[in-house]
Each structure stands twice: as C-alpha cells, then as structure tokens.
Amino acid sequence: MPASDRATTLARAAAQAAADKIAATIVGLDVSGQLPLSDAFVIISASNERQVAAIVDEIEEQVRLAGAKVLRREGAREGRWVLLDFGDIVVHVFHEDERNFYDLERLWRDCPQLDLGVVGTEQTPAAGSAAADAR
Structure with missing residues (x-):
C-alpha cells in the first residue's frame, strides 16, 4: 500500500520548506x-x-499550516541530526557529515522514492520528473 495522500501532502510541505531554506x-x-x-x-x-x-x-511552521503538528522532536540541541515526527511522516534534517555517515537512503533502499516536487541545491531533477518539466 503506497503512502497516504495526507502523508504525501505533508512530505511535500516539508520538502518545500527545506527548499525555501x-x-x-x-x-x-x-x-x-x-x-x-x-x-x-x-x-x-x-x-x-x-x-x-x-x-x-x-x-515545523509549514507542516503545521498543512494540518499537522510535531509529535516529537529529537536532536535539536546539537543541530547535527534533527528528527521531526509528525505521525504520518518523519523528517530527518542532517548536517551533511552525519547524512553521509548514516546514509539512510542506503538503509531504506528497498523503499520507493516519493516525488516531492522539489530538489536540493546539490541535486538535479531526473528527466521526466515534475521538477524537470517545470524547467
């Protein structure tokens, strides 16, 4: 069963907030x-x-506006890996060093990627994606 529409909406709100920053x-x-x-x-x-x-x-602000509030926040004091649990989605915000070390994409490689409609500054959109088509 794929991610719910609510989870996808919240994930896109989180991704857009990250892209804005x-x-x-x-x-x-x-x-x-x-x-x-x-x-x-x-x-x-x-x-x-x-x-x-x-x-x-x-x-936190944009996902709240999309209708969810953070249930749990871990790691904010150190600022190296912050986990935000919104129930339907979990957001991991890493310092690049920690992201490379923990490599969550490798650990969860069996899971399909979600099209969030945005990319980070070090990524380029894949051909045929919504972000690539917008260019």
Whole structure:
C-alpha cells in the first residue's frame, strides 16, 4: 500500500520548506510498506548547524499550516541530526557529515522514492520528473 495522500501532502510541505531554506539535498521515501507507524521519510541535509535549525523551524511552521503538528522532536540541541515526527511522516534534517555517515537512503533502499516536487541545491531533477518539466 503506497503512502497516504495526507502523508504525501505533508512530505511535500516539508520538502518545500527545506527548499525555501536552501537545503543541500531533499529525498522522500515511501516507507509505508516497511513501517506500521509512518508512511514517509523526508531526508534533508544542510551545510551547517545554523542552517539545520532554520530548516527545522521552517518545516515545523509549514507542516503545521498543512494540518499537522510535531509529535516529537529529537536532536535539536546539537543541530547535527534533527528528527521531526509528525505521525504520518518523519523528517530527518542532517548536517551533511552525519547524512553521509548514516546514509539512510542506503538503509531504506528497498523503499520507493516519493516525488516531492522539489530538489536540493546539490541535486538535479531526473528527466521526466515534475521538477524537470517545470524547467
């Protein structure tokens, strides 16, 4: 069963918030077939702790406006890996070093990617994607 429409909407809101704050990478994974508690992961990276904090704040605001509130926030004090649990989605905002080390995309490689409609500054849209078509 694919991610719910609500999860996809929230994931896109989180991704757009990250893109607005110039995130380096933004990846969405449909984990609904693997996890019973969440439908999607949004994995984001930033170049420094200040940017991680700015992205986290913007995501919380935009996802709240989309109709969900953060249920749990972990790691905000250190600013190296912040986990935001919104129930339907879980957002991971990493400092680039931690993102490369933990490599969540590799751990969850069996899960299909979600088209979030945005890309990070270090990514280029895939041919045929909505983001590529918008160019």
